[in-house]
Amino acid sequence: MWFNEIINGAGLGLRTSFIEEIFEYDVKPDWFEFAPENWIRKGGYLKECFEKVRENFPVACHGLSLSIGSPEPLNMDFLKELKDFLDFYEIEIYSEHISFSSVEGKNLYDLFPVPFTVKMADFISDKVCYVQDYLKRELILENISYYQVIYKELDENEFIKRILEKSGAKLLLDVNNVYVNSVNHGYDPFDYIRTFSSEEVAYIHIAGHEKLSENLIIDTHGERVTENVFELLRFALKHLGKKPVLLERDNNIPPYKELLEEYKKVREIVQSYERV
Amino acid sequence: MYSHMKEFEIQKEFFKNLISGDKYSIYREIVFNNIDDTCSKAFPIAKSLLKEKWNKLIEDFIRFAEFRTPYLWEIPCEFIDFLKRKKVAEKYGIDFLYDLLRYEWVEIELFNRDLPKGSSEFGWNKKTFLSHTASLEKFEYPVHRIGDLSLGDLKDLKGEYFLIIYTSPEDYEVSYFQITEFLYDILKRLENKTMIEVVEEVSESYNVDLQEIVEDLENFFITLCKEKILI
Missing domain, CATH: 1.10.150 (DNA polymerase; domain 1)
Structure with a gap:
């Protein structure tokens, strides 16, 4: 796949809490991923640090505010700012979420599940095509974690599969989200992953979660990755073959040195499947 | 559809x-x-x-x-x-809540702006501008000193406070200068005019003898140029 010429191996989500320390350690992530929303309309010292990372590492952008599943047209002002940003920093890889976060122009800054129906899949697919044409980039879409099914005619994996087929977009397979949803909604996470072929999956996310009860896990990105999720990652890599994998940590971020230890574990797993 | x-x-x-x-x-x-x-x-x-x-x-x-x-x-x-x-x-x-919120937000805004490139020399006959990494503010309460003052003191010190809040090019920290209303008015009027034009204009309106303050003013403006507050 074309994006494997840009990102390979194991990446790390870029956060301001450690952005100044990246060059201080011998262990360097193979690539970084960041949200464009955290850098657009910003300058200053941290932006200089960001630019240094951009100059020295392969990168991918992972958006938060596109709200592709909103029941209304896309925010064109935002899309323009996004395109300018991607073009300016020569970033080719851009992923987003199959979700919505705004209605009638009001944003709530979280990723909400859309109704899993054929019509909704087609509506989103049309929007994805528009975004791809506008940005002149192939869109990569992530399966989100969700705590409520707001309406359903299709299973989530069938719903996503239809969007990928109709729009030609690729999947960002978030293995932690698959695990979280499998517990919260009672399905087999291995079957879910088997739904997707290697050609459909661009890259993989992995993160930690918090278990509140037997049937409720919250996708916090604030803990270490659990062994269950590592097991699912190994299964995904076996099923899909070599894929770039990204470790996300958004909350409760440990000192960078400690985070690198977890990163190294992810990289070892990724490398062991690259050799197969 | x-x-x-x-x-x-x-x-x-x-x-x-x-x-x-x-x-x-x-x-x-x-x-x-x-x-x-x-x-x-x-x-x-x-x-x-x-x-x-x-x-x-x-x-x-x-x-x-x-x-x-x-x-x-x-x-x-x-x-x-x-x-x-x-x-x-x-x-x-x-009472001082809005001033405090404003001060804290200005700090965030300035921290997230790029410092002007290159250096700027002070000149009386140059058109001079306030950098976008500096903000002129007028407060009713000394919220810039909230670290040193008790909340009661802050309330009692109601008055007029004129500040230049700016990002220091040395360490990127957001800092401030407390200035007089006279200086505030000068800096406020910097828009497509030379410094001497603005200073003469404001001095006249304040009935100030320019000759008496010109040296101090120049030194202050040189400092502002070094801090990239004036460009």
């Missing part, structure tokens, strides 16, 4: 409940935490002053705010307007 989908109504209903419904939803908690976290980080002192009222204000903010920006980090600016509309300072007797 997609204009009257039942799915849209379901989404709108779900969204409405997040904003103003009574039904518990884990998503309501997540939305609350996101907005609370963003505003708390921007305004830690205001949060500690408002104590138990803070959570209710965040809930109301989510309900009534427009949230047009796709950038979460810009939300604290909208929170200031919201608190003003709700007359929170008046209601809870925190």
Whole structure:
């Protein structure tokens, strides 16, 4: 796949809490991923640090505010700012979420599940095509974690599969989200992953979660990755073959040195499947 | 083709409940935490002053705010307007609240702006501008000294405070100069005029003998150029 010429191996989500320390350690992530929303309309010292990372590492952008599943047209002002940003920093890889976060122009800054129906899949697919044409980039879409099914005619994996087929977009397979949803909604996470072929999956996310009860896990990105999720990652890599994998940590971020230890574990797993 | 989908109504209903419904939803908690976290980080002192009222204000903010920006980090600016509309300072007797919020937000804004490139030499006959990494502010309370003053002192020191808040090119820290109203007026009028034109104009309106202050002024302006406040 074309994006494997840009990102390979194991990446790390870029956060301001450690952005100044990246060059201080011998262990360097193979690539970084960041949200464009955290850098657009910003300058200053941290932006200089960001630019240094951009100059020295392969990168991918992972958006938060596109709200592709909103029941209304896309925010064109935002899309323009996004395109300018991607073009300016020569970033080719851009992923987003199959979700919505705004209605009638009001944003709530979280990723909400859309109704899993054929019509909704087609509506989103049309929007994805528009975004791809506008940005002149192939869109990569992530399966989100969700705590409520707001309406359903299709299973989530069938719903996503239809969007990928109709729009030609690729999947960002978030293995932690698959695990979280499998517990919260009672399905087999291995079957879910088997739904997707290697050609459909661009890259993989992995993160930690918090278990509140037997049937409720919250996708916090604030803990270490659990062994269950590592097991699912190994299964995904076996099923899909070599894929770039990204470790996300958004909350409760440990000192960078400690985070690198977890990163190294992810990289070892990724490398062991690259050799197969 | 997609204009009257039942799915849209379901989404709108779900969204409405997040904003103003009574039904518990884990998503309501997540939305609350996101907005609370963003505003708390921007305004830690205001949060500690408002104590138990803070959570209710965040809930109301989510309900009534427009949230047009796709950038979460810009939300604290909208929170200031919201608190003003709700007359929170008046209601809870925190007279200096709006000044404090403004000061904290200006710090965030300036920190996130690029410093001007190159250096600028001071010249009386040059057109001089205020850099976008500096902000001229007028406050009723000395909120810039909130670290050294008790809240009671702050309240008692109501007056007029003129500040240049700026990002230092040395260490990127946001800092300030407290200045006189006279200097504030000079810097406020810097727009497509040479420094000497502005200074003469303002000196006249203040009945100040320019010759007596010209050396001090020049030294001050040289400092401002070094700090990239004037460009």
